[in-house]
Amino acid sequence: MSLLIVGTMAFDTLETPFGKADRIIGGSATYAAWAASNFTKPIRQVSIVGGDFPQAEISELEARGVTFEGVEVVPDGKSFFWSGRYHLDMNTRDTLVTELNVLAQFDPKIPDSYQDAEFVMLGNLAPAVQMSVMQQLKTKPKLTIMDTMNFWMDIALDELKTTLGMVDLLMVNDSEARQLSGEHSIVKAAKKIQAMGPKYVIIKKGEHGALLFYEDKIFSAPALPLEDVFDPTGAGDTFAGGFIGYLARINDTSFESMKAAVIIGSSMASFCVEKFGPNRLKEITAEDIDARVNEFISLANFVIK
């Protein structure tokens, strides 16, 4: 099925305990498209880049079924740039530089050719931008998922809440869920967020896996226990892309399918962190993904006699 992805395509400069990567390709829509393109096509990409964004990166994604009619190129503009430094535990990071550049003027126009999208992922962006995309869709998608962050809770909470009323699923990390709900208990936090609109809530807990909430049901997915995380950048977007790409492929949004999709997303994220940027995602094959998913099955599977 056709999948629409809205998010950033950007440059990142990253410092981790393993080294430094200077102005490599990043952005939520980049990671999500790389992950999702293993499962479904076409992918209707919506983003904005400057004239500095490499055509080669676009061509690579086009070869995987990603269409760029909805990606605005500002020839004399500069692409969004983010620079950060990870702490030793890799769970926390400091932002060193944020240059919005062309992202400051991002006002996405959804092309007619994109109206076939039945699955929609709204990457972490200003809630007003996410909302504008939803308003431009002529038919309600089969599934819309969105990401957000504490920044928008601080400065645009009302718009965020309106946007939450327009989507089926919110995907946030545990500290974001606590901030949004005002609840310390993750279970209570998920219930409050469900009451804000999204029927489904995914709370990501990093090395502790993820929880999927729907009605009174909960699914707990493990994270792959890794000896080393090389670069966590983009892991959340990769998770989201794998999650919704898999659901678009099987064209099913039942809770049982979403449980499987959480495992697929977790598998994709576990590749992402193995190298800087999206490099590992560019290398992996269908066989690699099958093998990784089987590792998750071994990790989580048990039989009570």
Next chain:
Amino acid sequence: MSLLIVGTMAFDTLETPFGKADRIIGGSATYAAWAASNFTKPIRQVSIVGGDFPQAEISELEARGVTFEGVEVVPDGKSFFWSGRYHLDMNTRDTLVTELNVLAQFDPKIPDSYQDAEFVMLGNLAPAVQMSVMQQLKTKPKLTIMDTMNFWMDIALDELKTTLGMVDLLMVNDSEARQLSGEHSIVKAAKKIQAMGPKYVIIKKGEHGALLFYEDKIFSAPALPLEDVFDPTGAGDTFAGGFIGYLARINDTSFESMKAAVIIGSSMASFCVEKFGPNRLKEITAEDIDARVNEFISLANFVIK
């Protein structure tokens, strides 16, 4: 199969955000015996109590198949006493009072009638005491598991390492695993602990579940997401009792059975935290346990199409 449990039987005074419980029954061997007695008998209890320990508590456990020949009663002594206050997040606590009392002279004598025990649990005690129990067993048990804590790593590391060489499985929480191994990565920590002796390592992560390590295999068990934890005291000992009680019942120590046992232990622990002390453990029925185990199956089960 016969199960030997060594640990404390004690009084606890607890303060949690939900209230205060004054001088209630506690101790690692108490919690473990209550949990294990749902699955196997006889349970060969090894502990020490003062004349102040209520006969009614002993009779209740005897009625469940727990034998007390190995429990020393010091008529004019006082039982071990611990008092603690939990913080709001329930993950951390302050010790307010520790009175060793009769525990200071604990030098367990294993009765001949206990030599049938094929499954052994060494609760958190001085490593020298744990070691003494192992040295008194005339035949090597089918499975020996042990608990320990940071206190023994600080003051008795050499004895602890010797004891680790005598057991099959070590069960610790994540911070204890990090301290013992000197590794921040939980995977690296488990490998280092395996190299110290125990073929199996369980690392408990509280609300994030538990990991079981064996050779290069890993099993990740979820914790039941709870809205409220009433009193976490004894949850780890209850986990251990459920874990080894189940293995004693099925008389199997394969990795696959241990995965199931981790789920059983987690289920028992999830009951423990619902009321002060072992009160909830005293109430639950086989049907309650089955229902809770089924909740864990729903929580963790997925099928990839």
